[in-house]
Amino acid sequence: MDARYTGEQIAAARRAKGLTQKQLADALGVTDKAVSKWERGLNYPDIVLFQPISELLGLPLLQLFCKDGLSAEQAVAAAAALSAQEKQAVRRDMKWHAVFRLAAALMLSVALVYVSRVLDLHGIYGWSQGCTMGMLPFTGWLAGDAVFTLRQVKKL
Template sequence: MTSETSKRDLGRFVTARRRAAGLTQRELATRLHVTESAVSKWERGLSYPDITMVQALSAELGVSVHELIHASEDHEGRADRRDARAYRGWRAAILWSTAGAYALALLTSFIVNLSVSHTLDWFWVVLPAVTLAASLTTLPLLRIPRAGWWSLLGAIVSLAVLLLVVWAQHGGGTWIWIALAGVIFGALLVFTPILLRAAGLPAPLRRHVTLITLVILTVALALLLGVIALAVGRPELWAERMLPLAAIGAAPVWLGALILRYVPGPIAARGALVSLLAGASTILLGWGVDRVLGDPWEWAPDLGVWTEHTVEANVLLLVVLCAVGVALWLGVAALVGAKRQDSALDTALETEVD
């Protein structure tokens, strides 16, 4: 027993729990193989139970050892255990109900397809579709190591198989390569930062995860565009149009990410630079796209005239003005924050001198 628990507190606790269990002192003593007098001394606060009796006594009273030692109800612990049981029950219910629903859907599709068509055709579309759904809903609930990664792998493979089955059943076509490449690019877009942070990179590389991510995604985008150009039978478009247009679109993303990651100073100041970049990109992107496509570029806003000839230019101007306004607001916030920091530092130095 601990010094925090007095004999009297323990005695009151044992008495209350014994009565709640519907036991007399003699019945409790018989179960613990001690004398009735020993139980009486515990409850009157004259002595502590022997340390070897704690486990058996707590079991007979229906409490945990922690509760008995501290002579109090561990409501928080019981609530945690109750919540854990409720979560396990909820998870088991979801797991078995979804697994049963998917199995029933597959069995029904199998029987109906055979009964109506006397062969299996569209069932092979249903199978990977159901597997895809199960990978995203049921697989994460299984008690397996790294269930999330297995769920991701199962979903990607199921989606790829689904596309291949649809492609095979509808006479082929080059679109399948675009679809598969798009699936791979989408997975890289979402999970590359997560994979890099979970990979345990050396310290020098961990500081540049943003840059590594940008490089991987840029290369992946270039390869995706190459697949599209080959699939449509126009490989020359990859170098002539696709890569320049992709570079124009990726440039603001690269610059914004590098500013936020590597430019020193307060976050408000970096946000101001990104806002100015966004405003400038609004105009420069249109100019760059028109140059690549060989179209004439003209930007003549007139906020006093809103016609089909000026509305686009006017909207672009308003976007630029909003970006500049946000940049000014963030710049002022950065200056105010810097002054407050300097003032706090001066105050601290004066206090140390005094």
């Protein structure tokens, strides 16, 4: 599969029908910028849009996917390979997001402990009070001199 070829097919068929990118985008429920990216070969339309694109532009689906001489079986194999590559990219991105969230949680925990110690050293809050105040968003809510959690009420 070739994104540039697919984009050229979409652009040629759109022009032949006398549609603007905006009109095609409105008919498909996407932005005109998305259509522009398809036509420039920067990315593919979403898989669910190929059938509506085919119907709107009067193109056979195989023509959207295949260069001349490519059989339907080869087109399906190429689409499956592209899908597998995209799934791997998404999994890789998800792993980095999980690592980032863990690192952010650790940094926030360290900052909480540091702020609690600083408050304790300056006599503003005691160590336990500083930790309790910092952990309120995670454990419960403060009312008067008591912290209400999901399990019990604790006096400060």
